[in-house]
Amino acid sequence: MFVIDKLNVLTKDTSKEILKDFSLTIKPGEIHAIMGPNGVGKSTLSKVIMHHPDYIITNGTITYNNKILNDLTTDEIARSGVYLLMQDPSIIDGVSNSEALRTALKERGSNDTNLYTFISKMKKEIDSLSLPKDTMHRGINKGLSGGERKKNEVLGLKLLEPSFIILDELDSGLDVDSLKIVAKNINDYLKVNKDTSVLIITHYSRVLDLIKPDFVHQMEDGKIIKTGDITLAKQIEKTGYNGVNEVESSENHE
Amino acid sequence: MNNILLDSTKSYDKEGTFKLELDKDTTINIESDNVKLYLVTKNNIRVDFNIFKKATIYNITTENITINANIYNNAKLDFYLMTITDKKITNTINAYHESKDTTSNLICHGISYLKGDLKFSVNGYIKKGMIGSICNQSSRIINLDDGKSLIEPNLFIDEFDSVANHSAYTGPFDEKSLFYLETKGISRKEAFNLLLSGFMKLVDLPKEYENILDMLLNKVMRS
Numbered sequence: 001m002f003v004i005d006k007l008n009v010l011t012k013d014t015s016k017e018i019l020k021d022f023s024l025t026i027k028p029g030e031i032h033a034i035m036g037p038n039g040v041g042k043s044t045l046s047k048v049i050m051h052h053p054d055y056i057i058t059n060g061t062i063t064y065n066n067k068i069l070n071d072l073t074t075d076e077i078a079r080s081g082v083y084l085l086m087q088d089p090s091i092i093d094g095v096s097n098s099e100a101l102r103t104a105l106k107e108r109g110s111n112d113t114n115l116y117t118f119i120s121k122m123k124k125e126i127d128s129l130s131l132p133k134d135t136m137h138r139g140i141n142k143g144l145s146g147g148e149r150k151k152n153e154v155l156g157l158k159l160l161e162p163s164f165i166i167l168d169e170l171d172s173g174l175d176v177d178s179l180k181i182v183a184k185n186i187n188d189y190l191k192v193n194k195d196t197s198v199l200i201i202t203h204y205s206r207v208l209d210l211i212k213p214d215f216v217h218q219m220e221d222g223k224i225i226k227t228g229d230i231t232l233a234k235q236i237e238k239t240g241y242n243g244v245n246e247v248e249s250s251e252n253h254e
Numbered sequence: 255m256n257n258i259l260l261d262s263t264k265s266y267d268k269e270g271t272f273k274l275e276l277d278k279d280t281t282i283n284i285e286s287d288n289v290k291l292y293l294v295t296k297n298n299i300r301v302d303f304n305i306f307k308k309a310t311i312y313n314i315t316t317e318n319i320t321i322n323a324n325i326y327n328n329a330k331l332d333f334y335l336m337t338i339t340d341k342k343i344t345n346t347i348n349a350y351h352e353s354k355d356t357t358s359n360l361i362c363h364g365i366s367y368l369k370g371d372l373k374f375s376v377n378g379y380i381k382k383g384m385i386g387s388i389c390n391q392s393s394r395i396i397n398l399d400d401g402k403s404l405i406e407p408n409l410f411i412d413e414f415d416s417v418a419n420h421s422a423y424t425g426p427f428d429e430k431s432l433f434y435l436e437t438k439g440i441s442r443k444e445a446f447n448l449l450l451s452g453f454m455k456l457v458d459l460p461k462e463y464e465n466i467l468d469m470l471l472n473k474v475m476r477s
Contacts, residue, residue: 075436108439
């Protein structure tokens with residue numbers, strides 16, 4: 001169970017309040033989507049969960065499987081099973097994909113670090129994601145297009161086998177065909193790992209047509225203001241964020 | 255890979271891969287294509303190269319060094335400098351384009367640690383008339399502990415029909431890269447060591463030569 005309880009967060013440099021009494025509960029196997037316009041704190045939320053040094057939690061808790069994440073370091077949070085698929089993955093020249101992922105597995109105490117087992121599995125997943133053959137030995141995300149960088153993040157996901165996945169703007173930089181490949185890989189993973197939960201952060205509903213959420217939340221000004229199912233996402237897509245609120249307000253008035 | 259005892263001048267007229275440890279001023283002539291030289295330099299020396307063909311030169315050092323590369327006859331030089339130091343030193347690399355259509359790619363990476371004070375002075379010279387010449391420089395120094403550093407990239411270009419580029423960075427490792435690796439479950443210590451090793455191993459190196467670099471890297475890796 002992943003629980004965020006009344007979380008308040010400031011930016012470290014400007015002390016601007018980004019998240020305000022933010023609460024969210026995600027049960028094992030559930031898929032939640034958070035939608036909202038630019039600047040409401042969606043991507044910040046993903047970084048705060050991973051204990052990014054640019055943010056300070058002033059109040060509230062983030063708990064995963066009864067473990068409080070607030071006081072853990074980023075790598076400890078990741079090793080507890082949380083995987084952040086970044087909106088804009090870094091390019092790191094000199095450190096190869098295989099080197100980084102094998103180190104990550106070793107640090108988890110995984111049995112998959114045997115070189116033959118690891119390489120076989122990595123090759124299989126590279127093929128399944130239609131990534132360039134030499135991805136294994138390339139510097140992390142070096143020479144990859146925006147879409148391929150997202151696929152490379154999914155490659156990491158499939159090798160590290162997390163139990164809680166955060167997809168931050170998965171569809172940005174992906175063309176239609178690549179998005180389908182990425183979504184298929186994530187759905188295949190979720191079919192096998194039924195207790196894995198997903199938090200999708202997105203502007204648009206198109207990714208939700210491919211990875212179907214159980215709940216959709218609308219976020220505004222650092223907190224969730226509305227929760228529904230996929231129809232909320234469709235409504236947002238149709239009328240825009242302001243439109244949804246105007247309809248709601250007019251219904252309440254009547 | 256061969257270990258060769260040097261007098262003060264050495265010429266290479268056949269392609270191949272060679273390892274040299276230099277501790278005195280030396281002149282090296284490259285007269286064949288595809289010569290790869292793996293150097294380890296000591297004792298604050300000066301090395302003069304006369305490059306007549308396509309050559310790749312690697313140099314590991316912890317001390318002062320001056321490299322003068324004279325490039326002739328459409329030759330191309332790829333030069334990789336790997337410096338790890340806790341001393342106050344200067345590495346001076348001069349590439350002189352002495353003929354038309356010559357190319358120099360100078361890639362210099364350094365680590366300045368403890369009380370280190372590392373300076374790269376990287377200079378490319380294209381004289382008037384050396385048309386079609388290309389002079390590229392990329393220099394980076396990572397400061398660890400109380401280490402300091404300075405990069406002086408200079409391009410002295412008198413020929414209009416030529417290409418020259420440079421980039422330079424000094425400072426700590428990018429926090430974004432560290433955070434990225436940590437989100438994969440890699441501890442900060444291991445992430446730091448991965449970045450350090452990747453930063454210094456610019457290209458695939460022969461095992462024996464890589465071991466020399468590893469011995470130096472072990473002094474700065476986090477344990």
